[in-house]
Amino acid sequence: MKVVLAYCSLLVLLLIADVNGQRRPKPTKSTTKKPSVLKKPTLSPPKFEPEPQEPTDFPPPILGPPSIFPDCPKECFCPSSYPNALYCENRNLRKVPIIPFRAHYLYLQNNYIDKVTADSFQNCTELKWINLGNNRIRSVEKQVFEKLPNLLYLYMEKNELKEVPDYLPAGLEQIRLSHNQISRIPNGAFSKMEHLALLDLHHNMITDSSLSKNIFEDLKNLVQLNLAHNTLRKMPANVPISLFQLFLDRNNIEEIPQDYFKNFANLAFVRLNYNQLSDKGLPKMVFNITSLLDLHLSHNKLSNIPMFSSELEQLHLNNNHIERVNGTEICPPHSMHDETGAPKLRYLRLDGNHLSPPVPLDVIMCFRQLHAVVI
Ligand SMILES: *[C@@H]1O[C@H](CO)[C@@H](O)[C@H](O)[C@H]1NC(C)=O
Ligand SMILES: *[C@@H]1O[C@H](CO)[C@@H](O)[C@H](O)[C@H]1NC(C)=O
Ligand SMILES: *[C@@H]1O[C@H](CO)[C@@H](O)[C@H](O)[C@H]1NC(C)=O
Secondary structure, eight states: OHHHHHHHHHHHHHHHHHHHHSOOSSOOOOOSOOOGGGGSOOOSOSSOOOOOOOOOSSOOOOOSSOOSOTTSOTTSBOOTTOTTEEEOTTSOOSSOOOOOTTOSEEEOOSSOOOEEOGGGGTTOTTOOEEEOOSSOOOEEOTTTGGGOTTOOEEEOOSSOOSBOOSSOOTTOSEEEOOSSOOOBOOTTTTTTOTTOOEEEOOSSOOOGGGSOTTTTTTOTTOOEEEOOSSOOSSOOSSOOTTOSEEEOOSSOOOOOOTTTTTTOSSOOEEEOOSSOOBGGGSOTTTTOOTTOOEEEOOSSBOSSOOOOOTTOOEEEOOSSOOOOOOHHHHOOOOOOSSGGGSOOOOEEEOTTSSOOSSOOHHHHHHOTTOOEEEO
16 A cells, blocks of 8 residues: 555656646746835836937926915926925926925936936925936936935936935935946945945946945845846945845856855845856855745856755746756755655746756655746
8 A cells, every 4th residue: 555655646746747847938926025125115107107209398288277386396296185295207307496395205207307406406305205217317416415314215217327426315215226327336325324225226337346345334224235237247245134135137247255145144035147157156055045035047157056945935047057957966955754844946947958858856856845847
């Protein structure tokens, strides 16, 4: 009887292996928890609207009866129901209007503003959110933002900045500067920013030398750091150990120092797709961190699968140089006694390597919670 049972479960495993061996068209969606920072309200609109056409000489359209607020800039919309909000987005603006004192939320995205000057912001010390995304800003006058002690969110993605604006207020929680041409980050640009949770610098021209050694030093509560799509060759140094998400896709990173991730207690998402990582640059145990849930290493030059902990749920290794998978070797130490002790890997991508189905049996035997393997 025992033999039959064993045979039956083996057959079931073989069938699973067969099913999982089929190419799955789409990755399953992650159900892992998102960082709290993403649950906060975002400045509208979260996605960019289509690029506005060229500026015209027409004044912005009149949006209805005059505002009940006499201080409402004529270019903006000041709804009576949101006395703290100033809507000036998509208005063909080339200059920031004079912002009234009562404004907390300022929407200026999708215009043609090319510089930010101090006079516009002289009297609006209560500002909490500023969205200047998708403009043509090349320069920010020194100390414009410094005078805004209550500023929490500063969004300036999709502009033409060459450097991170200097003298940002220390109370900031979110800074979005993606899609600029930033290659320079002034020393101390993020100093004293103990509440900064999100720093997004993806799609810029940041090199190893743009990042001075202690640039992230004060960011004790940083949750998400996005440096993807830059030209880094090294892993950024002294990255805050509070991080939950670290995005470094599309750089030229060749190696990760041993113990790089050693002190991170919360790090759950690491993305290093499209880099130059090879086995030589990847210490075998570097990703053996128990907090890690989601690891992306696709489009690199790896021939071997790095070790990971039994807590990892998603592993992306597609488009590397992997020729063989030995389930016994990559099986993380775990409790053998029941299903719940099994490694938590649910999704594994191995397509674009030198492998062909079926998924080896020892992989299926180890990773009992696998829902899908793309091979
Ligand atoms: C700044 O705003 C306050 C409060 O509304 C107002 O009394 C003051 O005149 C304003 N100052 C300037 C320079 O606009
Ligand atoms: C990975 O780390 C865990 C705990 O930090 C440790 O127990 C385990 O032995 C490590 N894995 C390997 C293969 O060394
Ligand atoms: C996988 O690795 C283990 C341990 O290193 C070894 O005993 C086994 O023969 C390997 N399996 C294959 C199919 O190479």
